[in-house]
Amino acid sequence: MTNFLNVLLDLSVVALFLGGVAQFRNLRRARFGNLTAAFALICSVLLVLYRHGVLDPAYVAIALLAGCSLGWWIAARVNMVQIPAMVAFQHGAGGIAAFLVAYRELTRTDGSLTALGAWSGHLGLIIGAATFSGSMIASGKLANRIRQTPVVLTAHNVILVALLGLIGVLCLLAAFAPGSAPETILVFLMLVSILLGGIFAVRIGGADMPVLISFLNATAGLAAAFCGVSIGNRLLAACGATVAASGSILTHQMCLAMNRPLARVFFPRSTKHPERNATEDTPSLPAAAHDSQLSAAVRAAKQAATIMIIPGYGMAQAQAQFETVWLANRLREVGKQVRFAIHPIAGRMPGHMHVLLAEAEADPDMLVDIRDANPEFQRTDVAVIVGACDVVNPAAIGAPGTPISGMPILKAHEAHHIIVCNLDGRPGYSGVENSLYAAPNAILLFGDARATLQRLIGRLAAENAAPIMQPESMTIHRR
Amino acid sequence: MSDLLIMLAVLIGSFGAGYALISKVPTMLHTPLMSMTNAISAVTILGALLLFASETSPTGKLIGMVALLAAAFNVVGGFVMTDRMLKLFKHPPRRGTGE
Numbered sequence: 229m230t231n232f233l234n235v236l237l238d239l240s241v242v243a244l245f246l247g248g249v250a251q252f253r254n255l256r257r258a259r260f261g262n263l264t265a266a267f268a269l270i271c272s273v274l275l276v277l278y279r280h281g282v283l284d285p286a287y288v289a290i291a292l293l294a295g296c297s298l299g300w301w302i303a304a305r306v307n308m309v310q311i312p313a314m315v316a317f318q319h320g321a322g323g324i325a326a327f328l329v330a331y332r333e334l335t336r337t338d339g340s341l342t343a344l345g346a347w348s349g350h351l352g353l354i355i356g357a358a359t360f361s362g363s364m365i366a367s368g369k370l371a372n373r374i375r376q377t378p379v380v381l382t383a384h385n386v387i388l389v390a391l392l393g394l395i396g397v398l399c400l401l402a403a404f405a406p407g408s409a410p411e412t413i414l415v416f417l418m419l420v421s422i423l424l425g426g427i428f429a430v431r432i433g434g435a436d437m438p439v440l441i442s443f444l445n446a447t448a449g450l451a452a453a454f455c456g457v458s459i460g461n462r463l464l465a466a467c468g469a470t471v472a473a474s475g476s477i478l479t480h481q482m483c484l485a486m487n488r489p490l491a492r493v494f495f496p497r498s499t500k501h502p503e504r505n506a507t508e509d510t511p512s513l514p515a516a517a518h519d520s521q522l523s524a525a526v527r528a529a530k531q532a533a534t535i536m537i538i539p540g541y542g543m544a545q546a547q548a549q550f551e552t553v554w555l556a557n558r559l560r561e562v563g564k565q566v567r568f569a570i571h572p573i574a575g576r577m578p579g580h581m582h583v584l585l586a587e588a589e590a591d592p593d594m595l596v597d598i599r600d601a602n603p604e605f606q607r608t609d610v611a612v613i614v615g616a617c618d619v620v621n622p623a624a625i626g627a628p629g630t631p632i633s634g635m636p637i638l639k640a641h642e643a644h645h646i647i648v649c650n651l652d653g654r655p656g657y658s659g660v661e662n663s664l665y666a667a668p669n670a671i672l673l674f675g676d677a678r679a680t681l682q683r684l685i686g687r688l689a690a691e692n693a694a695p696i697m698q699p700e701s702m703t704i705h706r707r
Numbered sequence: 708m709s710d711l712l713i714m715l716a717v718l719i720g721s722f723g724a725g726y727a728l729i730s731k732v733p734t735m736l737h738t739p740l741m742s743m744t745n746a747i748s749a750v751t752i753l754g755a756l757l758l759f760a761s762e763t764s765p766t767g768k769l770i771g772m773v774a775l776l777a778a779a780f781n782v783v784g785g786f787v788m789t790d791r792m793l794k795l796f797k798h799p800p801r802r803g804t805g806e
Contacts, residue, residue, distance in 0.1 A: 235713075245747060246724050252732045252740050259793040262743050266786040269750065276753045280760035284768065288759050291772040295779025303787035308795070314788060315742055318781045322749045325778035328770050329754035332763075344711055445741050448748040455754045457714050464753050465714060466721040471748040473725030478741060572734060579737030586795040597734060 235462070237275060242466045244268035249470065255592065272463045308587045309544050312441060312576040313370035319444045320363030326356030326451035327418060333458050334402075335411050345458045350399050350417070352454035357418045358425030359447045365429035366440050370576055376434030376657070378496075384431055385495060391424040432494065434541075435618060435657035437576045439482045439493045446475025478578050485572035485598075487634045496631075518673070525671045526687045528645040532609035534565045536601065538638055539581050540574045542615015542650055542677055551681035552614050553588035558685070560594075567594050569601035569611075569638050571619035602639050611643035613664075615677045617656030622663050631658045646670045649680045739792045746785020752778035 245268045251261025282288045306314045330352035333341070341349070368374035381387060398417045402410045432440045449471025456464025483490050529535070537556055543549055556566045568590065574581045585595065596604075605611065613620055620640040624632045640646055641664055652674050653665050664670060673680045732740050755778050758771035 242721060246721075246728060249725065249740075249744075250728050252736050252743070253728070255733065255736065255796055258736055258739060258796065259790065262739070262786060262789045262793055265743055265747055269747065269752075269782060269786075272750060272753060273756065276756050280757060282756060282759040283762065284759055287768055287772055288756065288775065291775035292779050295776040296783045298776075299780040299782065299784030300787055303784040303791070306788060308792070311738060311742070311788065311792070314784070315738075315745055318742075318745050318784050318788075319748075321777040321781040321784075322745065322751060325749060325751040325755055325774045325781065328774035328777075329751055329758065332758050332767060332770055332774075333754070336761075342710070344714070442741065445745060445748070448745065452748050452751045453718060455751050457718070459754050459757055460710065460714075461753055461757065462713070462717050464750050466717050467747050467750040469718045469721040470725035471744045473722045474729045474740065474744040477726060477729050478737060481737075570734075577738055578741060579734060579739070582735040583738045583792050583795065586792075589795075592735065592796070595735065 234279075238462045238466075241268055241272050241275065241463055244271065245467055245470065249474070272467075275463070276461075308583055309547055310371065311583060312437065312580060313367050315577065316363045316367035316370055316441055316444065319441075319448045320360050320367060322448045323356045323358075323360030323363060323451060326448070326455050327353045327360065327421075328356075329455050330356060330451075330458060331414055331418065333455070334414055341458075345460065346403070348454040349458035350402065352451050352458055353414065353418060354395055354399075354421045355447050355454065356451035357421035358428070359444055359451055361422040361425035362429040362440070363425075363444050363448075365426055366432070366437065366444060369429075369432075369434065370437060370441075376437075378433040379430040381427070381431075384427070387427060388424065391420055391427065394420050395424065428494070431496075433657050434576070435573070436486075436493050438573050438578055438580075439479060439486070439490070441577045442475055442478035442482055443490075443494075444475075446472050446479055449473075449475055482573060482578060485636065486632075487636060518675070521671050521673055522683060522687060525647045525673060525684060526691060528610050528647065528671060529559065529612075529684075529688060530691070532564060532645070534604075534608045535559055535567070535610045535612060536605065536608045536640070536643065537566065537568045537612045537614060538574075538616050538620055538640055539568060539570065539585065539614045540616025540619060541576060541580075542617070544575055544580065544584055544615070546615060546651075546677035546679075548614060548649075548676075548678035548681055549584040549588040551678055551685065553585060553590045555612075555681055555685055555688075556590065556594065558688070567596050567601070567604075569596055569598070569604075569640075571598055571616070571638050574616060574619055598636060598638060605639045605642040608643040610645045610647060611640040612647045612649065613640060614649045614681070615651070617650060617662055618658045618660070620662075620664055621656065621658070621660060623660050626663070627660075630660045632660055640664065641667060644669060647673060647684075649673050649675075649677045649684075651676065735796070739789050739796075742785055742789040742792065746782050746789065749778045749781035749785065752782055 245265055248261045248265030251257040330349045334349045369376050402413045449468045453465050453468025456468050560566045570581045618632055620638050622641045623630055624635045624637045655661050755774035
């Protein structure tokens with residue numbers, strides 16, 4: 229009977245977690261959902277403390293207090309632009325916890341570990357350790373501490389397969405080793421897994437980060453789930469599995485957005501990346517030319533009735549989200565239809581652009597996704613690109629055989645005018661030359677996006693951008 | 708054996724429930740969603756607490772403390788960061804045009 233009660237208690241806490249997740253379907257209730265999940269987590273901690281107690285409350289309290297305050301302190305100060313790096317870092321912390329718990333469980337000497345517990349313990353250890361190192365590399369790349377370009381070793385795939393094989397051998401050794409606590413083997417297993425995660429992650433380039441970070445989200449959940457099975461804790465297993473599901477969905481959606489299967493993202497067929505030698509073919513424009521381009525941009529913006537703004541990772545890097553939204557709001561005030569077209573893989577993690585635009589208080593009604601945006605570009609007077617390259621590169625449609633061929637793009641090239649506020653004319657992370665820059669209707673404003681937008685805003689204000697709008701063009705557009 | 712079945716049911720059930728619920732989350736909330744599930748994945752804190760439920764060596768205690776610290780960092784950091792992000796989304800869409 230008490231067992232039944234325990235199952236019921238566990239189930240209600242799991243239901244609380246799922247209830248929190250369910251709130252995320254609605255923008256207004258999401259915050260409540262997050263608090264619900266946090267409450268559920270507190271409940272589960274209390275439940276464990278009540279059921280099992282702790283022998284060294286002082287140690288537990290110190291570790292908890294240190295972890296909590298450190299987590300709070302960093303999370304309260306992190307800049308919205310650094311969110312992807314921070315999320316990856318936290319995945320890594322979760323990985324550490326998972327593999328240490330699994331390690332301790334496997335080396336317990338009281339012999340109460342079942343075969344199921346042992347196998348899932350090993351899996352938790354391997355996945356946790358690999359998640360840890362993979363996340364740390366991802367975090368370093370996202371925070372620009374490590375170069376974001378892919379690092380490809382000679383025979384990269386062979387090394388990965390060899391490491392996996394080694395892991396398999398170590399698992400078998402651990403299973404059939406004499407003695408109950410093959411600690412050395414487990415430590416080796418841990419180290420090899422850490423190496424595997426690191427070598428796996430270094431090859432992923434900046435633009436593929438949304439896939440990697442979602443994938444690590446899934447593996448962090450999976451590691452927790454296996455830990456839960458290993459120690460026979462239903463709550464832990466259930467929560468881990470839910471997170472694994474969430475991470476899998478996001479990974480799948482990111483792959484769909486790039487039109488590449490997961491295997492092609494992680495194990496690219498052609499490892500040669502085109503050299504980023506574009507510095508010589510697009511010299512930085514002389515100031516005078518820049519000025520004439522700026523005038524052209526101002527003219528185009530003033531005459532436009534419909535404007536589509538396309539933000540990308542460059543906007544995040546330049547921290548230009550405030551200027552971008554400010555420009556959008558000013559243009560909207562004078563009666564223009566302004567919207568943000570957001571590519572699913574713009575930025576460095578799923579939904580990255582949405583958070584930045586929300587930070588700058590963009591009206592959520594102005595955001596449109598790729599499916600709704602693309603039919604609109606033919607009727608769009610001006611497309612403003614802010615720090616986006618690959619996601620608007622027409623080569624994805626026109627040129628076969630490039631790394632981005634077949635990727636759905638935002639069809640900015642169909643707009644009447646294109647204002648490009650990118651840092652320079654070099655290719656994006658895919659390394660594919662962007663033919664958009666050569667288009668006759670493209671107005672190139674190369675330079676720091678934030679500074680460029682400030683100049684654009686200044687010029688618009690100086691010329692007293694009163695509602696200059698062709699009445700006939702108004703009637704063409706719906707709404 | 709029944710343990711195995713219960714565990715399997717728990718794993719498959721929560722994976723399925725999570726999958727069904729999360730497929731319906733709008734793209735706009737994907738970053739906060741990942742940040743929150745990231746915090747939830749640190750339920751390994753339960754495992755770390757359980758390490759202290761039985762007698763262990765000093766090394767065991769040290770490992771347990773590191774695991775606790777990392778998990779607590781992940782939990783609190785994840786939830787706080789998610790809350791900060793969701794606060795940004797609070798501006799209601801119906802605030803109208805203009806500002």
